[in-house]
Amino acid sequence: MAPSKKRHASDQTCVIPGGFTVLPLQFSADSAAQHDLYVKEHKVRAATGSHRPLDRTLFVLNVPPYCSQATVRELFSRFGGVQSVELRDHPGSFQESGPELTEFFKPAEKKGFKVGYVVFQSASSLAAAKSHPHDVPLVVCTEGRPVRTGVQKWIQQYAESFIQPEELQRMVDSFLEDYDKRKVEAEERQKKEAEQQEEDDEGWVKVTRGHNGAKARPHSEAANRRTLQKEIRKKKRKELINFYTWQHKNTQKEHIAELRKKFEEDKQRIALLRAQRKFRPY
Template structure:
């Protein structure tokens, strides 16, 4: 009975501080060394992307360099159907801006331990991955899924780096076709905005309700320029008025100073005449 209890206790998942569950990773079935993956349910309040649903996304740390995106997808498929796998150098928000580029247009990836976001089809798969026993390792390289390392890996990558000219031309044509389409859509959008901003004979601009979340523009470019010119003229008039007010105040101060100076001179002259007894008021 004691041995069965001990075996049952060792089959429990290993949870470390921070809420991460430890998943042992073994390169092959006959390997002695093991690698540790740390998984946790992805719960970020600031994450509003639909590509990472909070109830079906698993956050994975310490993914080794020899585990590609396809390998990670196959490893976690035993817990349930995997919808998508995203491997990044550092954790962060998803970046979906811009079109999806081919590997030929992307810079070389950094070789090192990475983080991943695994999206399952069902939320129960996340719980199954978190409850995986820590004494049952996940095997990377199997007969059904061989993973090359060392010299064989570099030879395979070097061979795959060459691409046929017709396939490259097809990828370039596909990318440029999407680029031209986006440019046409942008030009059409700008043309419609310019039509909406045109003024009539009396200077009025028709305001229509735009798409959801877009702000309508009640003024045209000409109206904005006129408003800007009026603000500039108003500012100049205010500066000129302030200048004349400053000049008028300085003139008053100089006049008062002259009167005080003349008053002091008259006082001194009267005092001198009194001292000489030549003061004749009449």
């Protein structure tokens, strides 16, 4: 939707404590009830990056349940081009991009009011949204943009809950292909790490540069296992008996001394037994 050419009257803007601007929301043109959205410029640097620029991101509170991301995009496109819309249950940092989950693995969506982050393509669109007059409500449901509620919405959700066998098969095939691809990549990465972390005969580990110039860590499970086996072999070599001549002589001396000690103990025991024995012919 093209930006509105109507000049917004800044003197009719309603600003409440906290720096929030009140934007009236009306479900349809003939609806008597209105709903208020509270918007302000998003200025949280800790959660701001290229996805939420400081000068083009609008923070929106009190978004009603019947407003989807597409609906919010259409509502705010009257102020200018909208780059992205994000709806969340609670304010917070940006959700990092990860593997896209199908509807089978996504948790059930919570029903209730949400908070939104609207990123405009231009900073002037943000200023236009903040200066929108309070007596001109934003209409959600129009002839060109119908929004279903109540029984019609339930019927639509029930019809969309059924998945055709062809679509289900396509989703399964896509998931398996992605799984096989990630498995092959993991095996190649483990093989490459094993080659980079090979030890030489003296126990040295070759450490190479990893991704983006970072040092690769040699403490992998395979490297730890090889190091443990090497230590066991070294310990066994140290425990070898009679490896040198002087070790053999010392072992013989210790063995002879132990035999002599045992011989003297046996003599004393025999003498004690003879002393205790008494001659009793009758």
